[in-house]
Amino acid sequence: MTAVPEDLEPAPTSLAERAYAAIRDRLVMLDIAPMAAIDEAALAEAIGVGRTPVREALKRLETERLVVSYPRRGTFATSVDLTELAYVSEIRVRLEPWAARRAAEHAGEAARAQIGELADALATTEAHRLSRHELMRWDLRVHRALYRAAGNPHLEDTLVRYHNLATRIFCLFVDRLAHFDRHVGEHVHLLRAVADRDPSGAEQAARDHVTHFEKAIRAVI
Known part of the structure; x- marks a missing residue:
């Protein structure tokens, strides 16, 4: 069976880009389940970046409807809305x-x-x-x-x-x-x-x- 080739997207140019690409694909593949709370510290450790790049990435992902933030509650993966x-x-x-x-x-x-x-x-x-x-x-x-x-x-x-x-x-x-x-x-x-x-x-x-x-x-x- 042929292995899935690596994506040839340009390499991230910043830690925020690196965090964005990694978190985006976790959300898209449902490795982060819909409506799950986003653990910034755990993501930062898994990706190998600090908390600031993760927060920057999450702000960008919110504009793409992949996460949603609530005051005093935190950030969550969006639900999968079939409509x-x-x-x-x-x-x-x-x-x-x-x-x-x-x-x-x-x-x-x-x-x-x-x-x-x-x-x-x-x-x-x-x-x-x-x-x-x-x-x-x-x-x-x-x-x-x-x-x-x-x-x-x-x-x-x-x-x-x-x-x-x-x-x-x-x-x-x-x-x-x-x-x-x-x-x-x-x-x-x-x-x-x-x-x-x-x-x-x-x-x-x-x-x-x-x-x-x-x-x-x-x-x-």
């Missing part, structure tokens, strides 16, 4: 096809080579053998690589934010979902369309992928 699925999907189904088209049109040779390698690695992965955590890491890896390849940092930031919210819903129901092979196959098709400079194919593949995701979640709610 947001339609709103999140409405945004993603419009922006993700555009990002995929941009990636196919504008990604440089190095970026397209990395995306092609990612497609090849994923194509050899047996989806039914993936653990919940491995499947979710693959999903994050694929989408973040595509958003970055689109070459628009504002579009990337927006899509990462909404994909994070969708991923929390995905994590909540992943053990009840079937057709992992199709989900992975859609990723491979999308990645290859970008690597092959096929803007129309990439755009359609991204649109289909978001639509199929929402339908799959609704089928098990």
Whole structure:
């Protein structure tokens, strides 16, 4: 079974960025459970930073609807609100096809080579053998690589934010979902369309992928 490759996001440039990335992924993957209290001291120790970078990261994560702070009570992971699925999907189904088209049109040779390698690695992965955590890491890896390849940092930031919210819903129901092979196959098709400079194919593949995701979640709610 092919291991999940490391994310190729740029290395954090500050302790606050390092804390942000680490806490964000814990929240997105539900390693910090919805509505759980945030233990700043424990997070600082686990990440290897001080309390100040953790607090700065939490302020940023609050604007992304991943944590919420209450006076005199503390900071908590937000709940996973299923009523947001339609709103999140409405945004993603419009922006993700555009990002995929941009990636196919504008990604440089190095970026397209990395995306092609990612497609090849994923194509050899047996989806039914993936653990919940491995499947979710693959999903994050694929989408973040595509958003970055689109070459628009504002579009990337927006899509990462909404994909994070969708991923929390995905994590909540992943053990009840079937057709992992199709989900992975859609990723491979999308990645290859970008690597092959096929803007129309990439755009359609991204649109289909978001639509199929929402339908799959609704089928098990």
